[in-house]
Amino acid sequence: MTHNTTGKGEHMQVKKCEDVPNKPVQTEGAQDVSMRLLLSKEDGARNFVMRMFEIGPGGHTPYHSHDWEHEIFVLEGKGIVSLEGQDYPLSAGDVFLVPEGSMHQFRSAGPQSFRFLCLVPPRGQA
């Protein structure tokens, strides 16, 4: 169900996250990763972008770095974040900051999907 309104000349809506398309992440080094773009510039969100990632059992993001940060909130499942060569376990309700410029990877670590919010500044939207 989606409710629409218009305020301040922008298009507003309540989105059910399950209604947002869950698109496979095609980046090299990603395996069984998909992403929902929940809030972005297209919604009028100018300063930061809210995305939801889902990593299937055995899946992972690439081990990589970029010049923007990640703000992470874990929703479901179990996972591991590797940051600069150290591993940290993650589960629902955990919060983590990946600083800009640091090598990092997210991996699923359980029998179910690992699901988390990952917020970035606009230049990290893609």
Next chain:
Amino acid sequence: MTHNTTGKGEHMQVKKCEDVPNKPVQTEGAQDVSMRLLLSKEDGARNFVMRMFEIGPGGHTPYHSHDWEHEIFVLEGKGIVSLEGQDYPLSAGDVFLVPEGSMHQFRSAGPQSFRFLCLVPPRGQA
């Protein structure tokens, strides 16, 4: 449980959100609202601030406006957001953007606490 490391000269940790102090919101017009400051400048988060709000049954935030936006992700319970005089129901998994400069209020709408993430740019941290 908290895991600490140091990378890029910043202090990093996995935080359990339940371990973060849940402080009453004292703003005029707020009733039975509390907030956890999950990620902020103190954590090295320079571009946006992650906060978790909890509104008890019958509680509400003030109906107010300010010159920064809210990015909302609902975690638990049922609530209502009033935006410029229109009400929208919210429940777990819902996403909403409150544009800067718009009048808004969050209210609990069920027998349990209404819990959501509310992200703001740094000037909205307080």
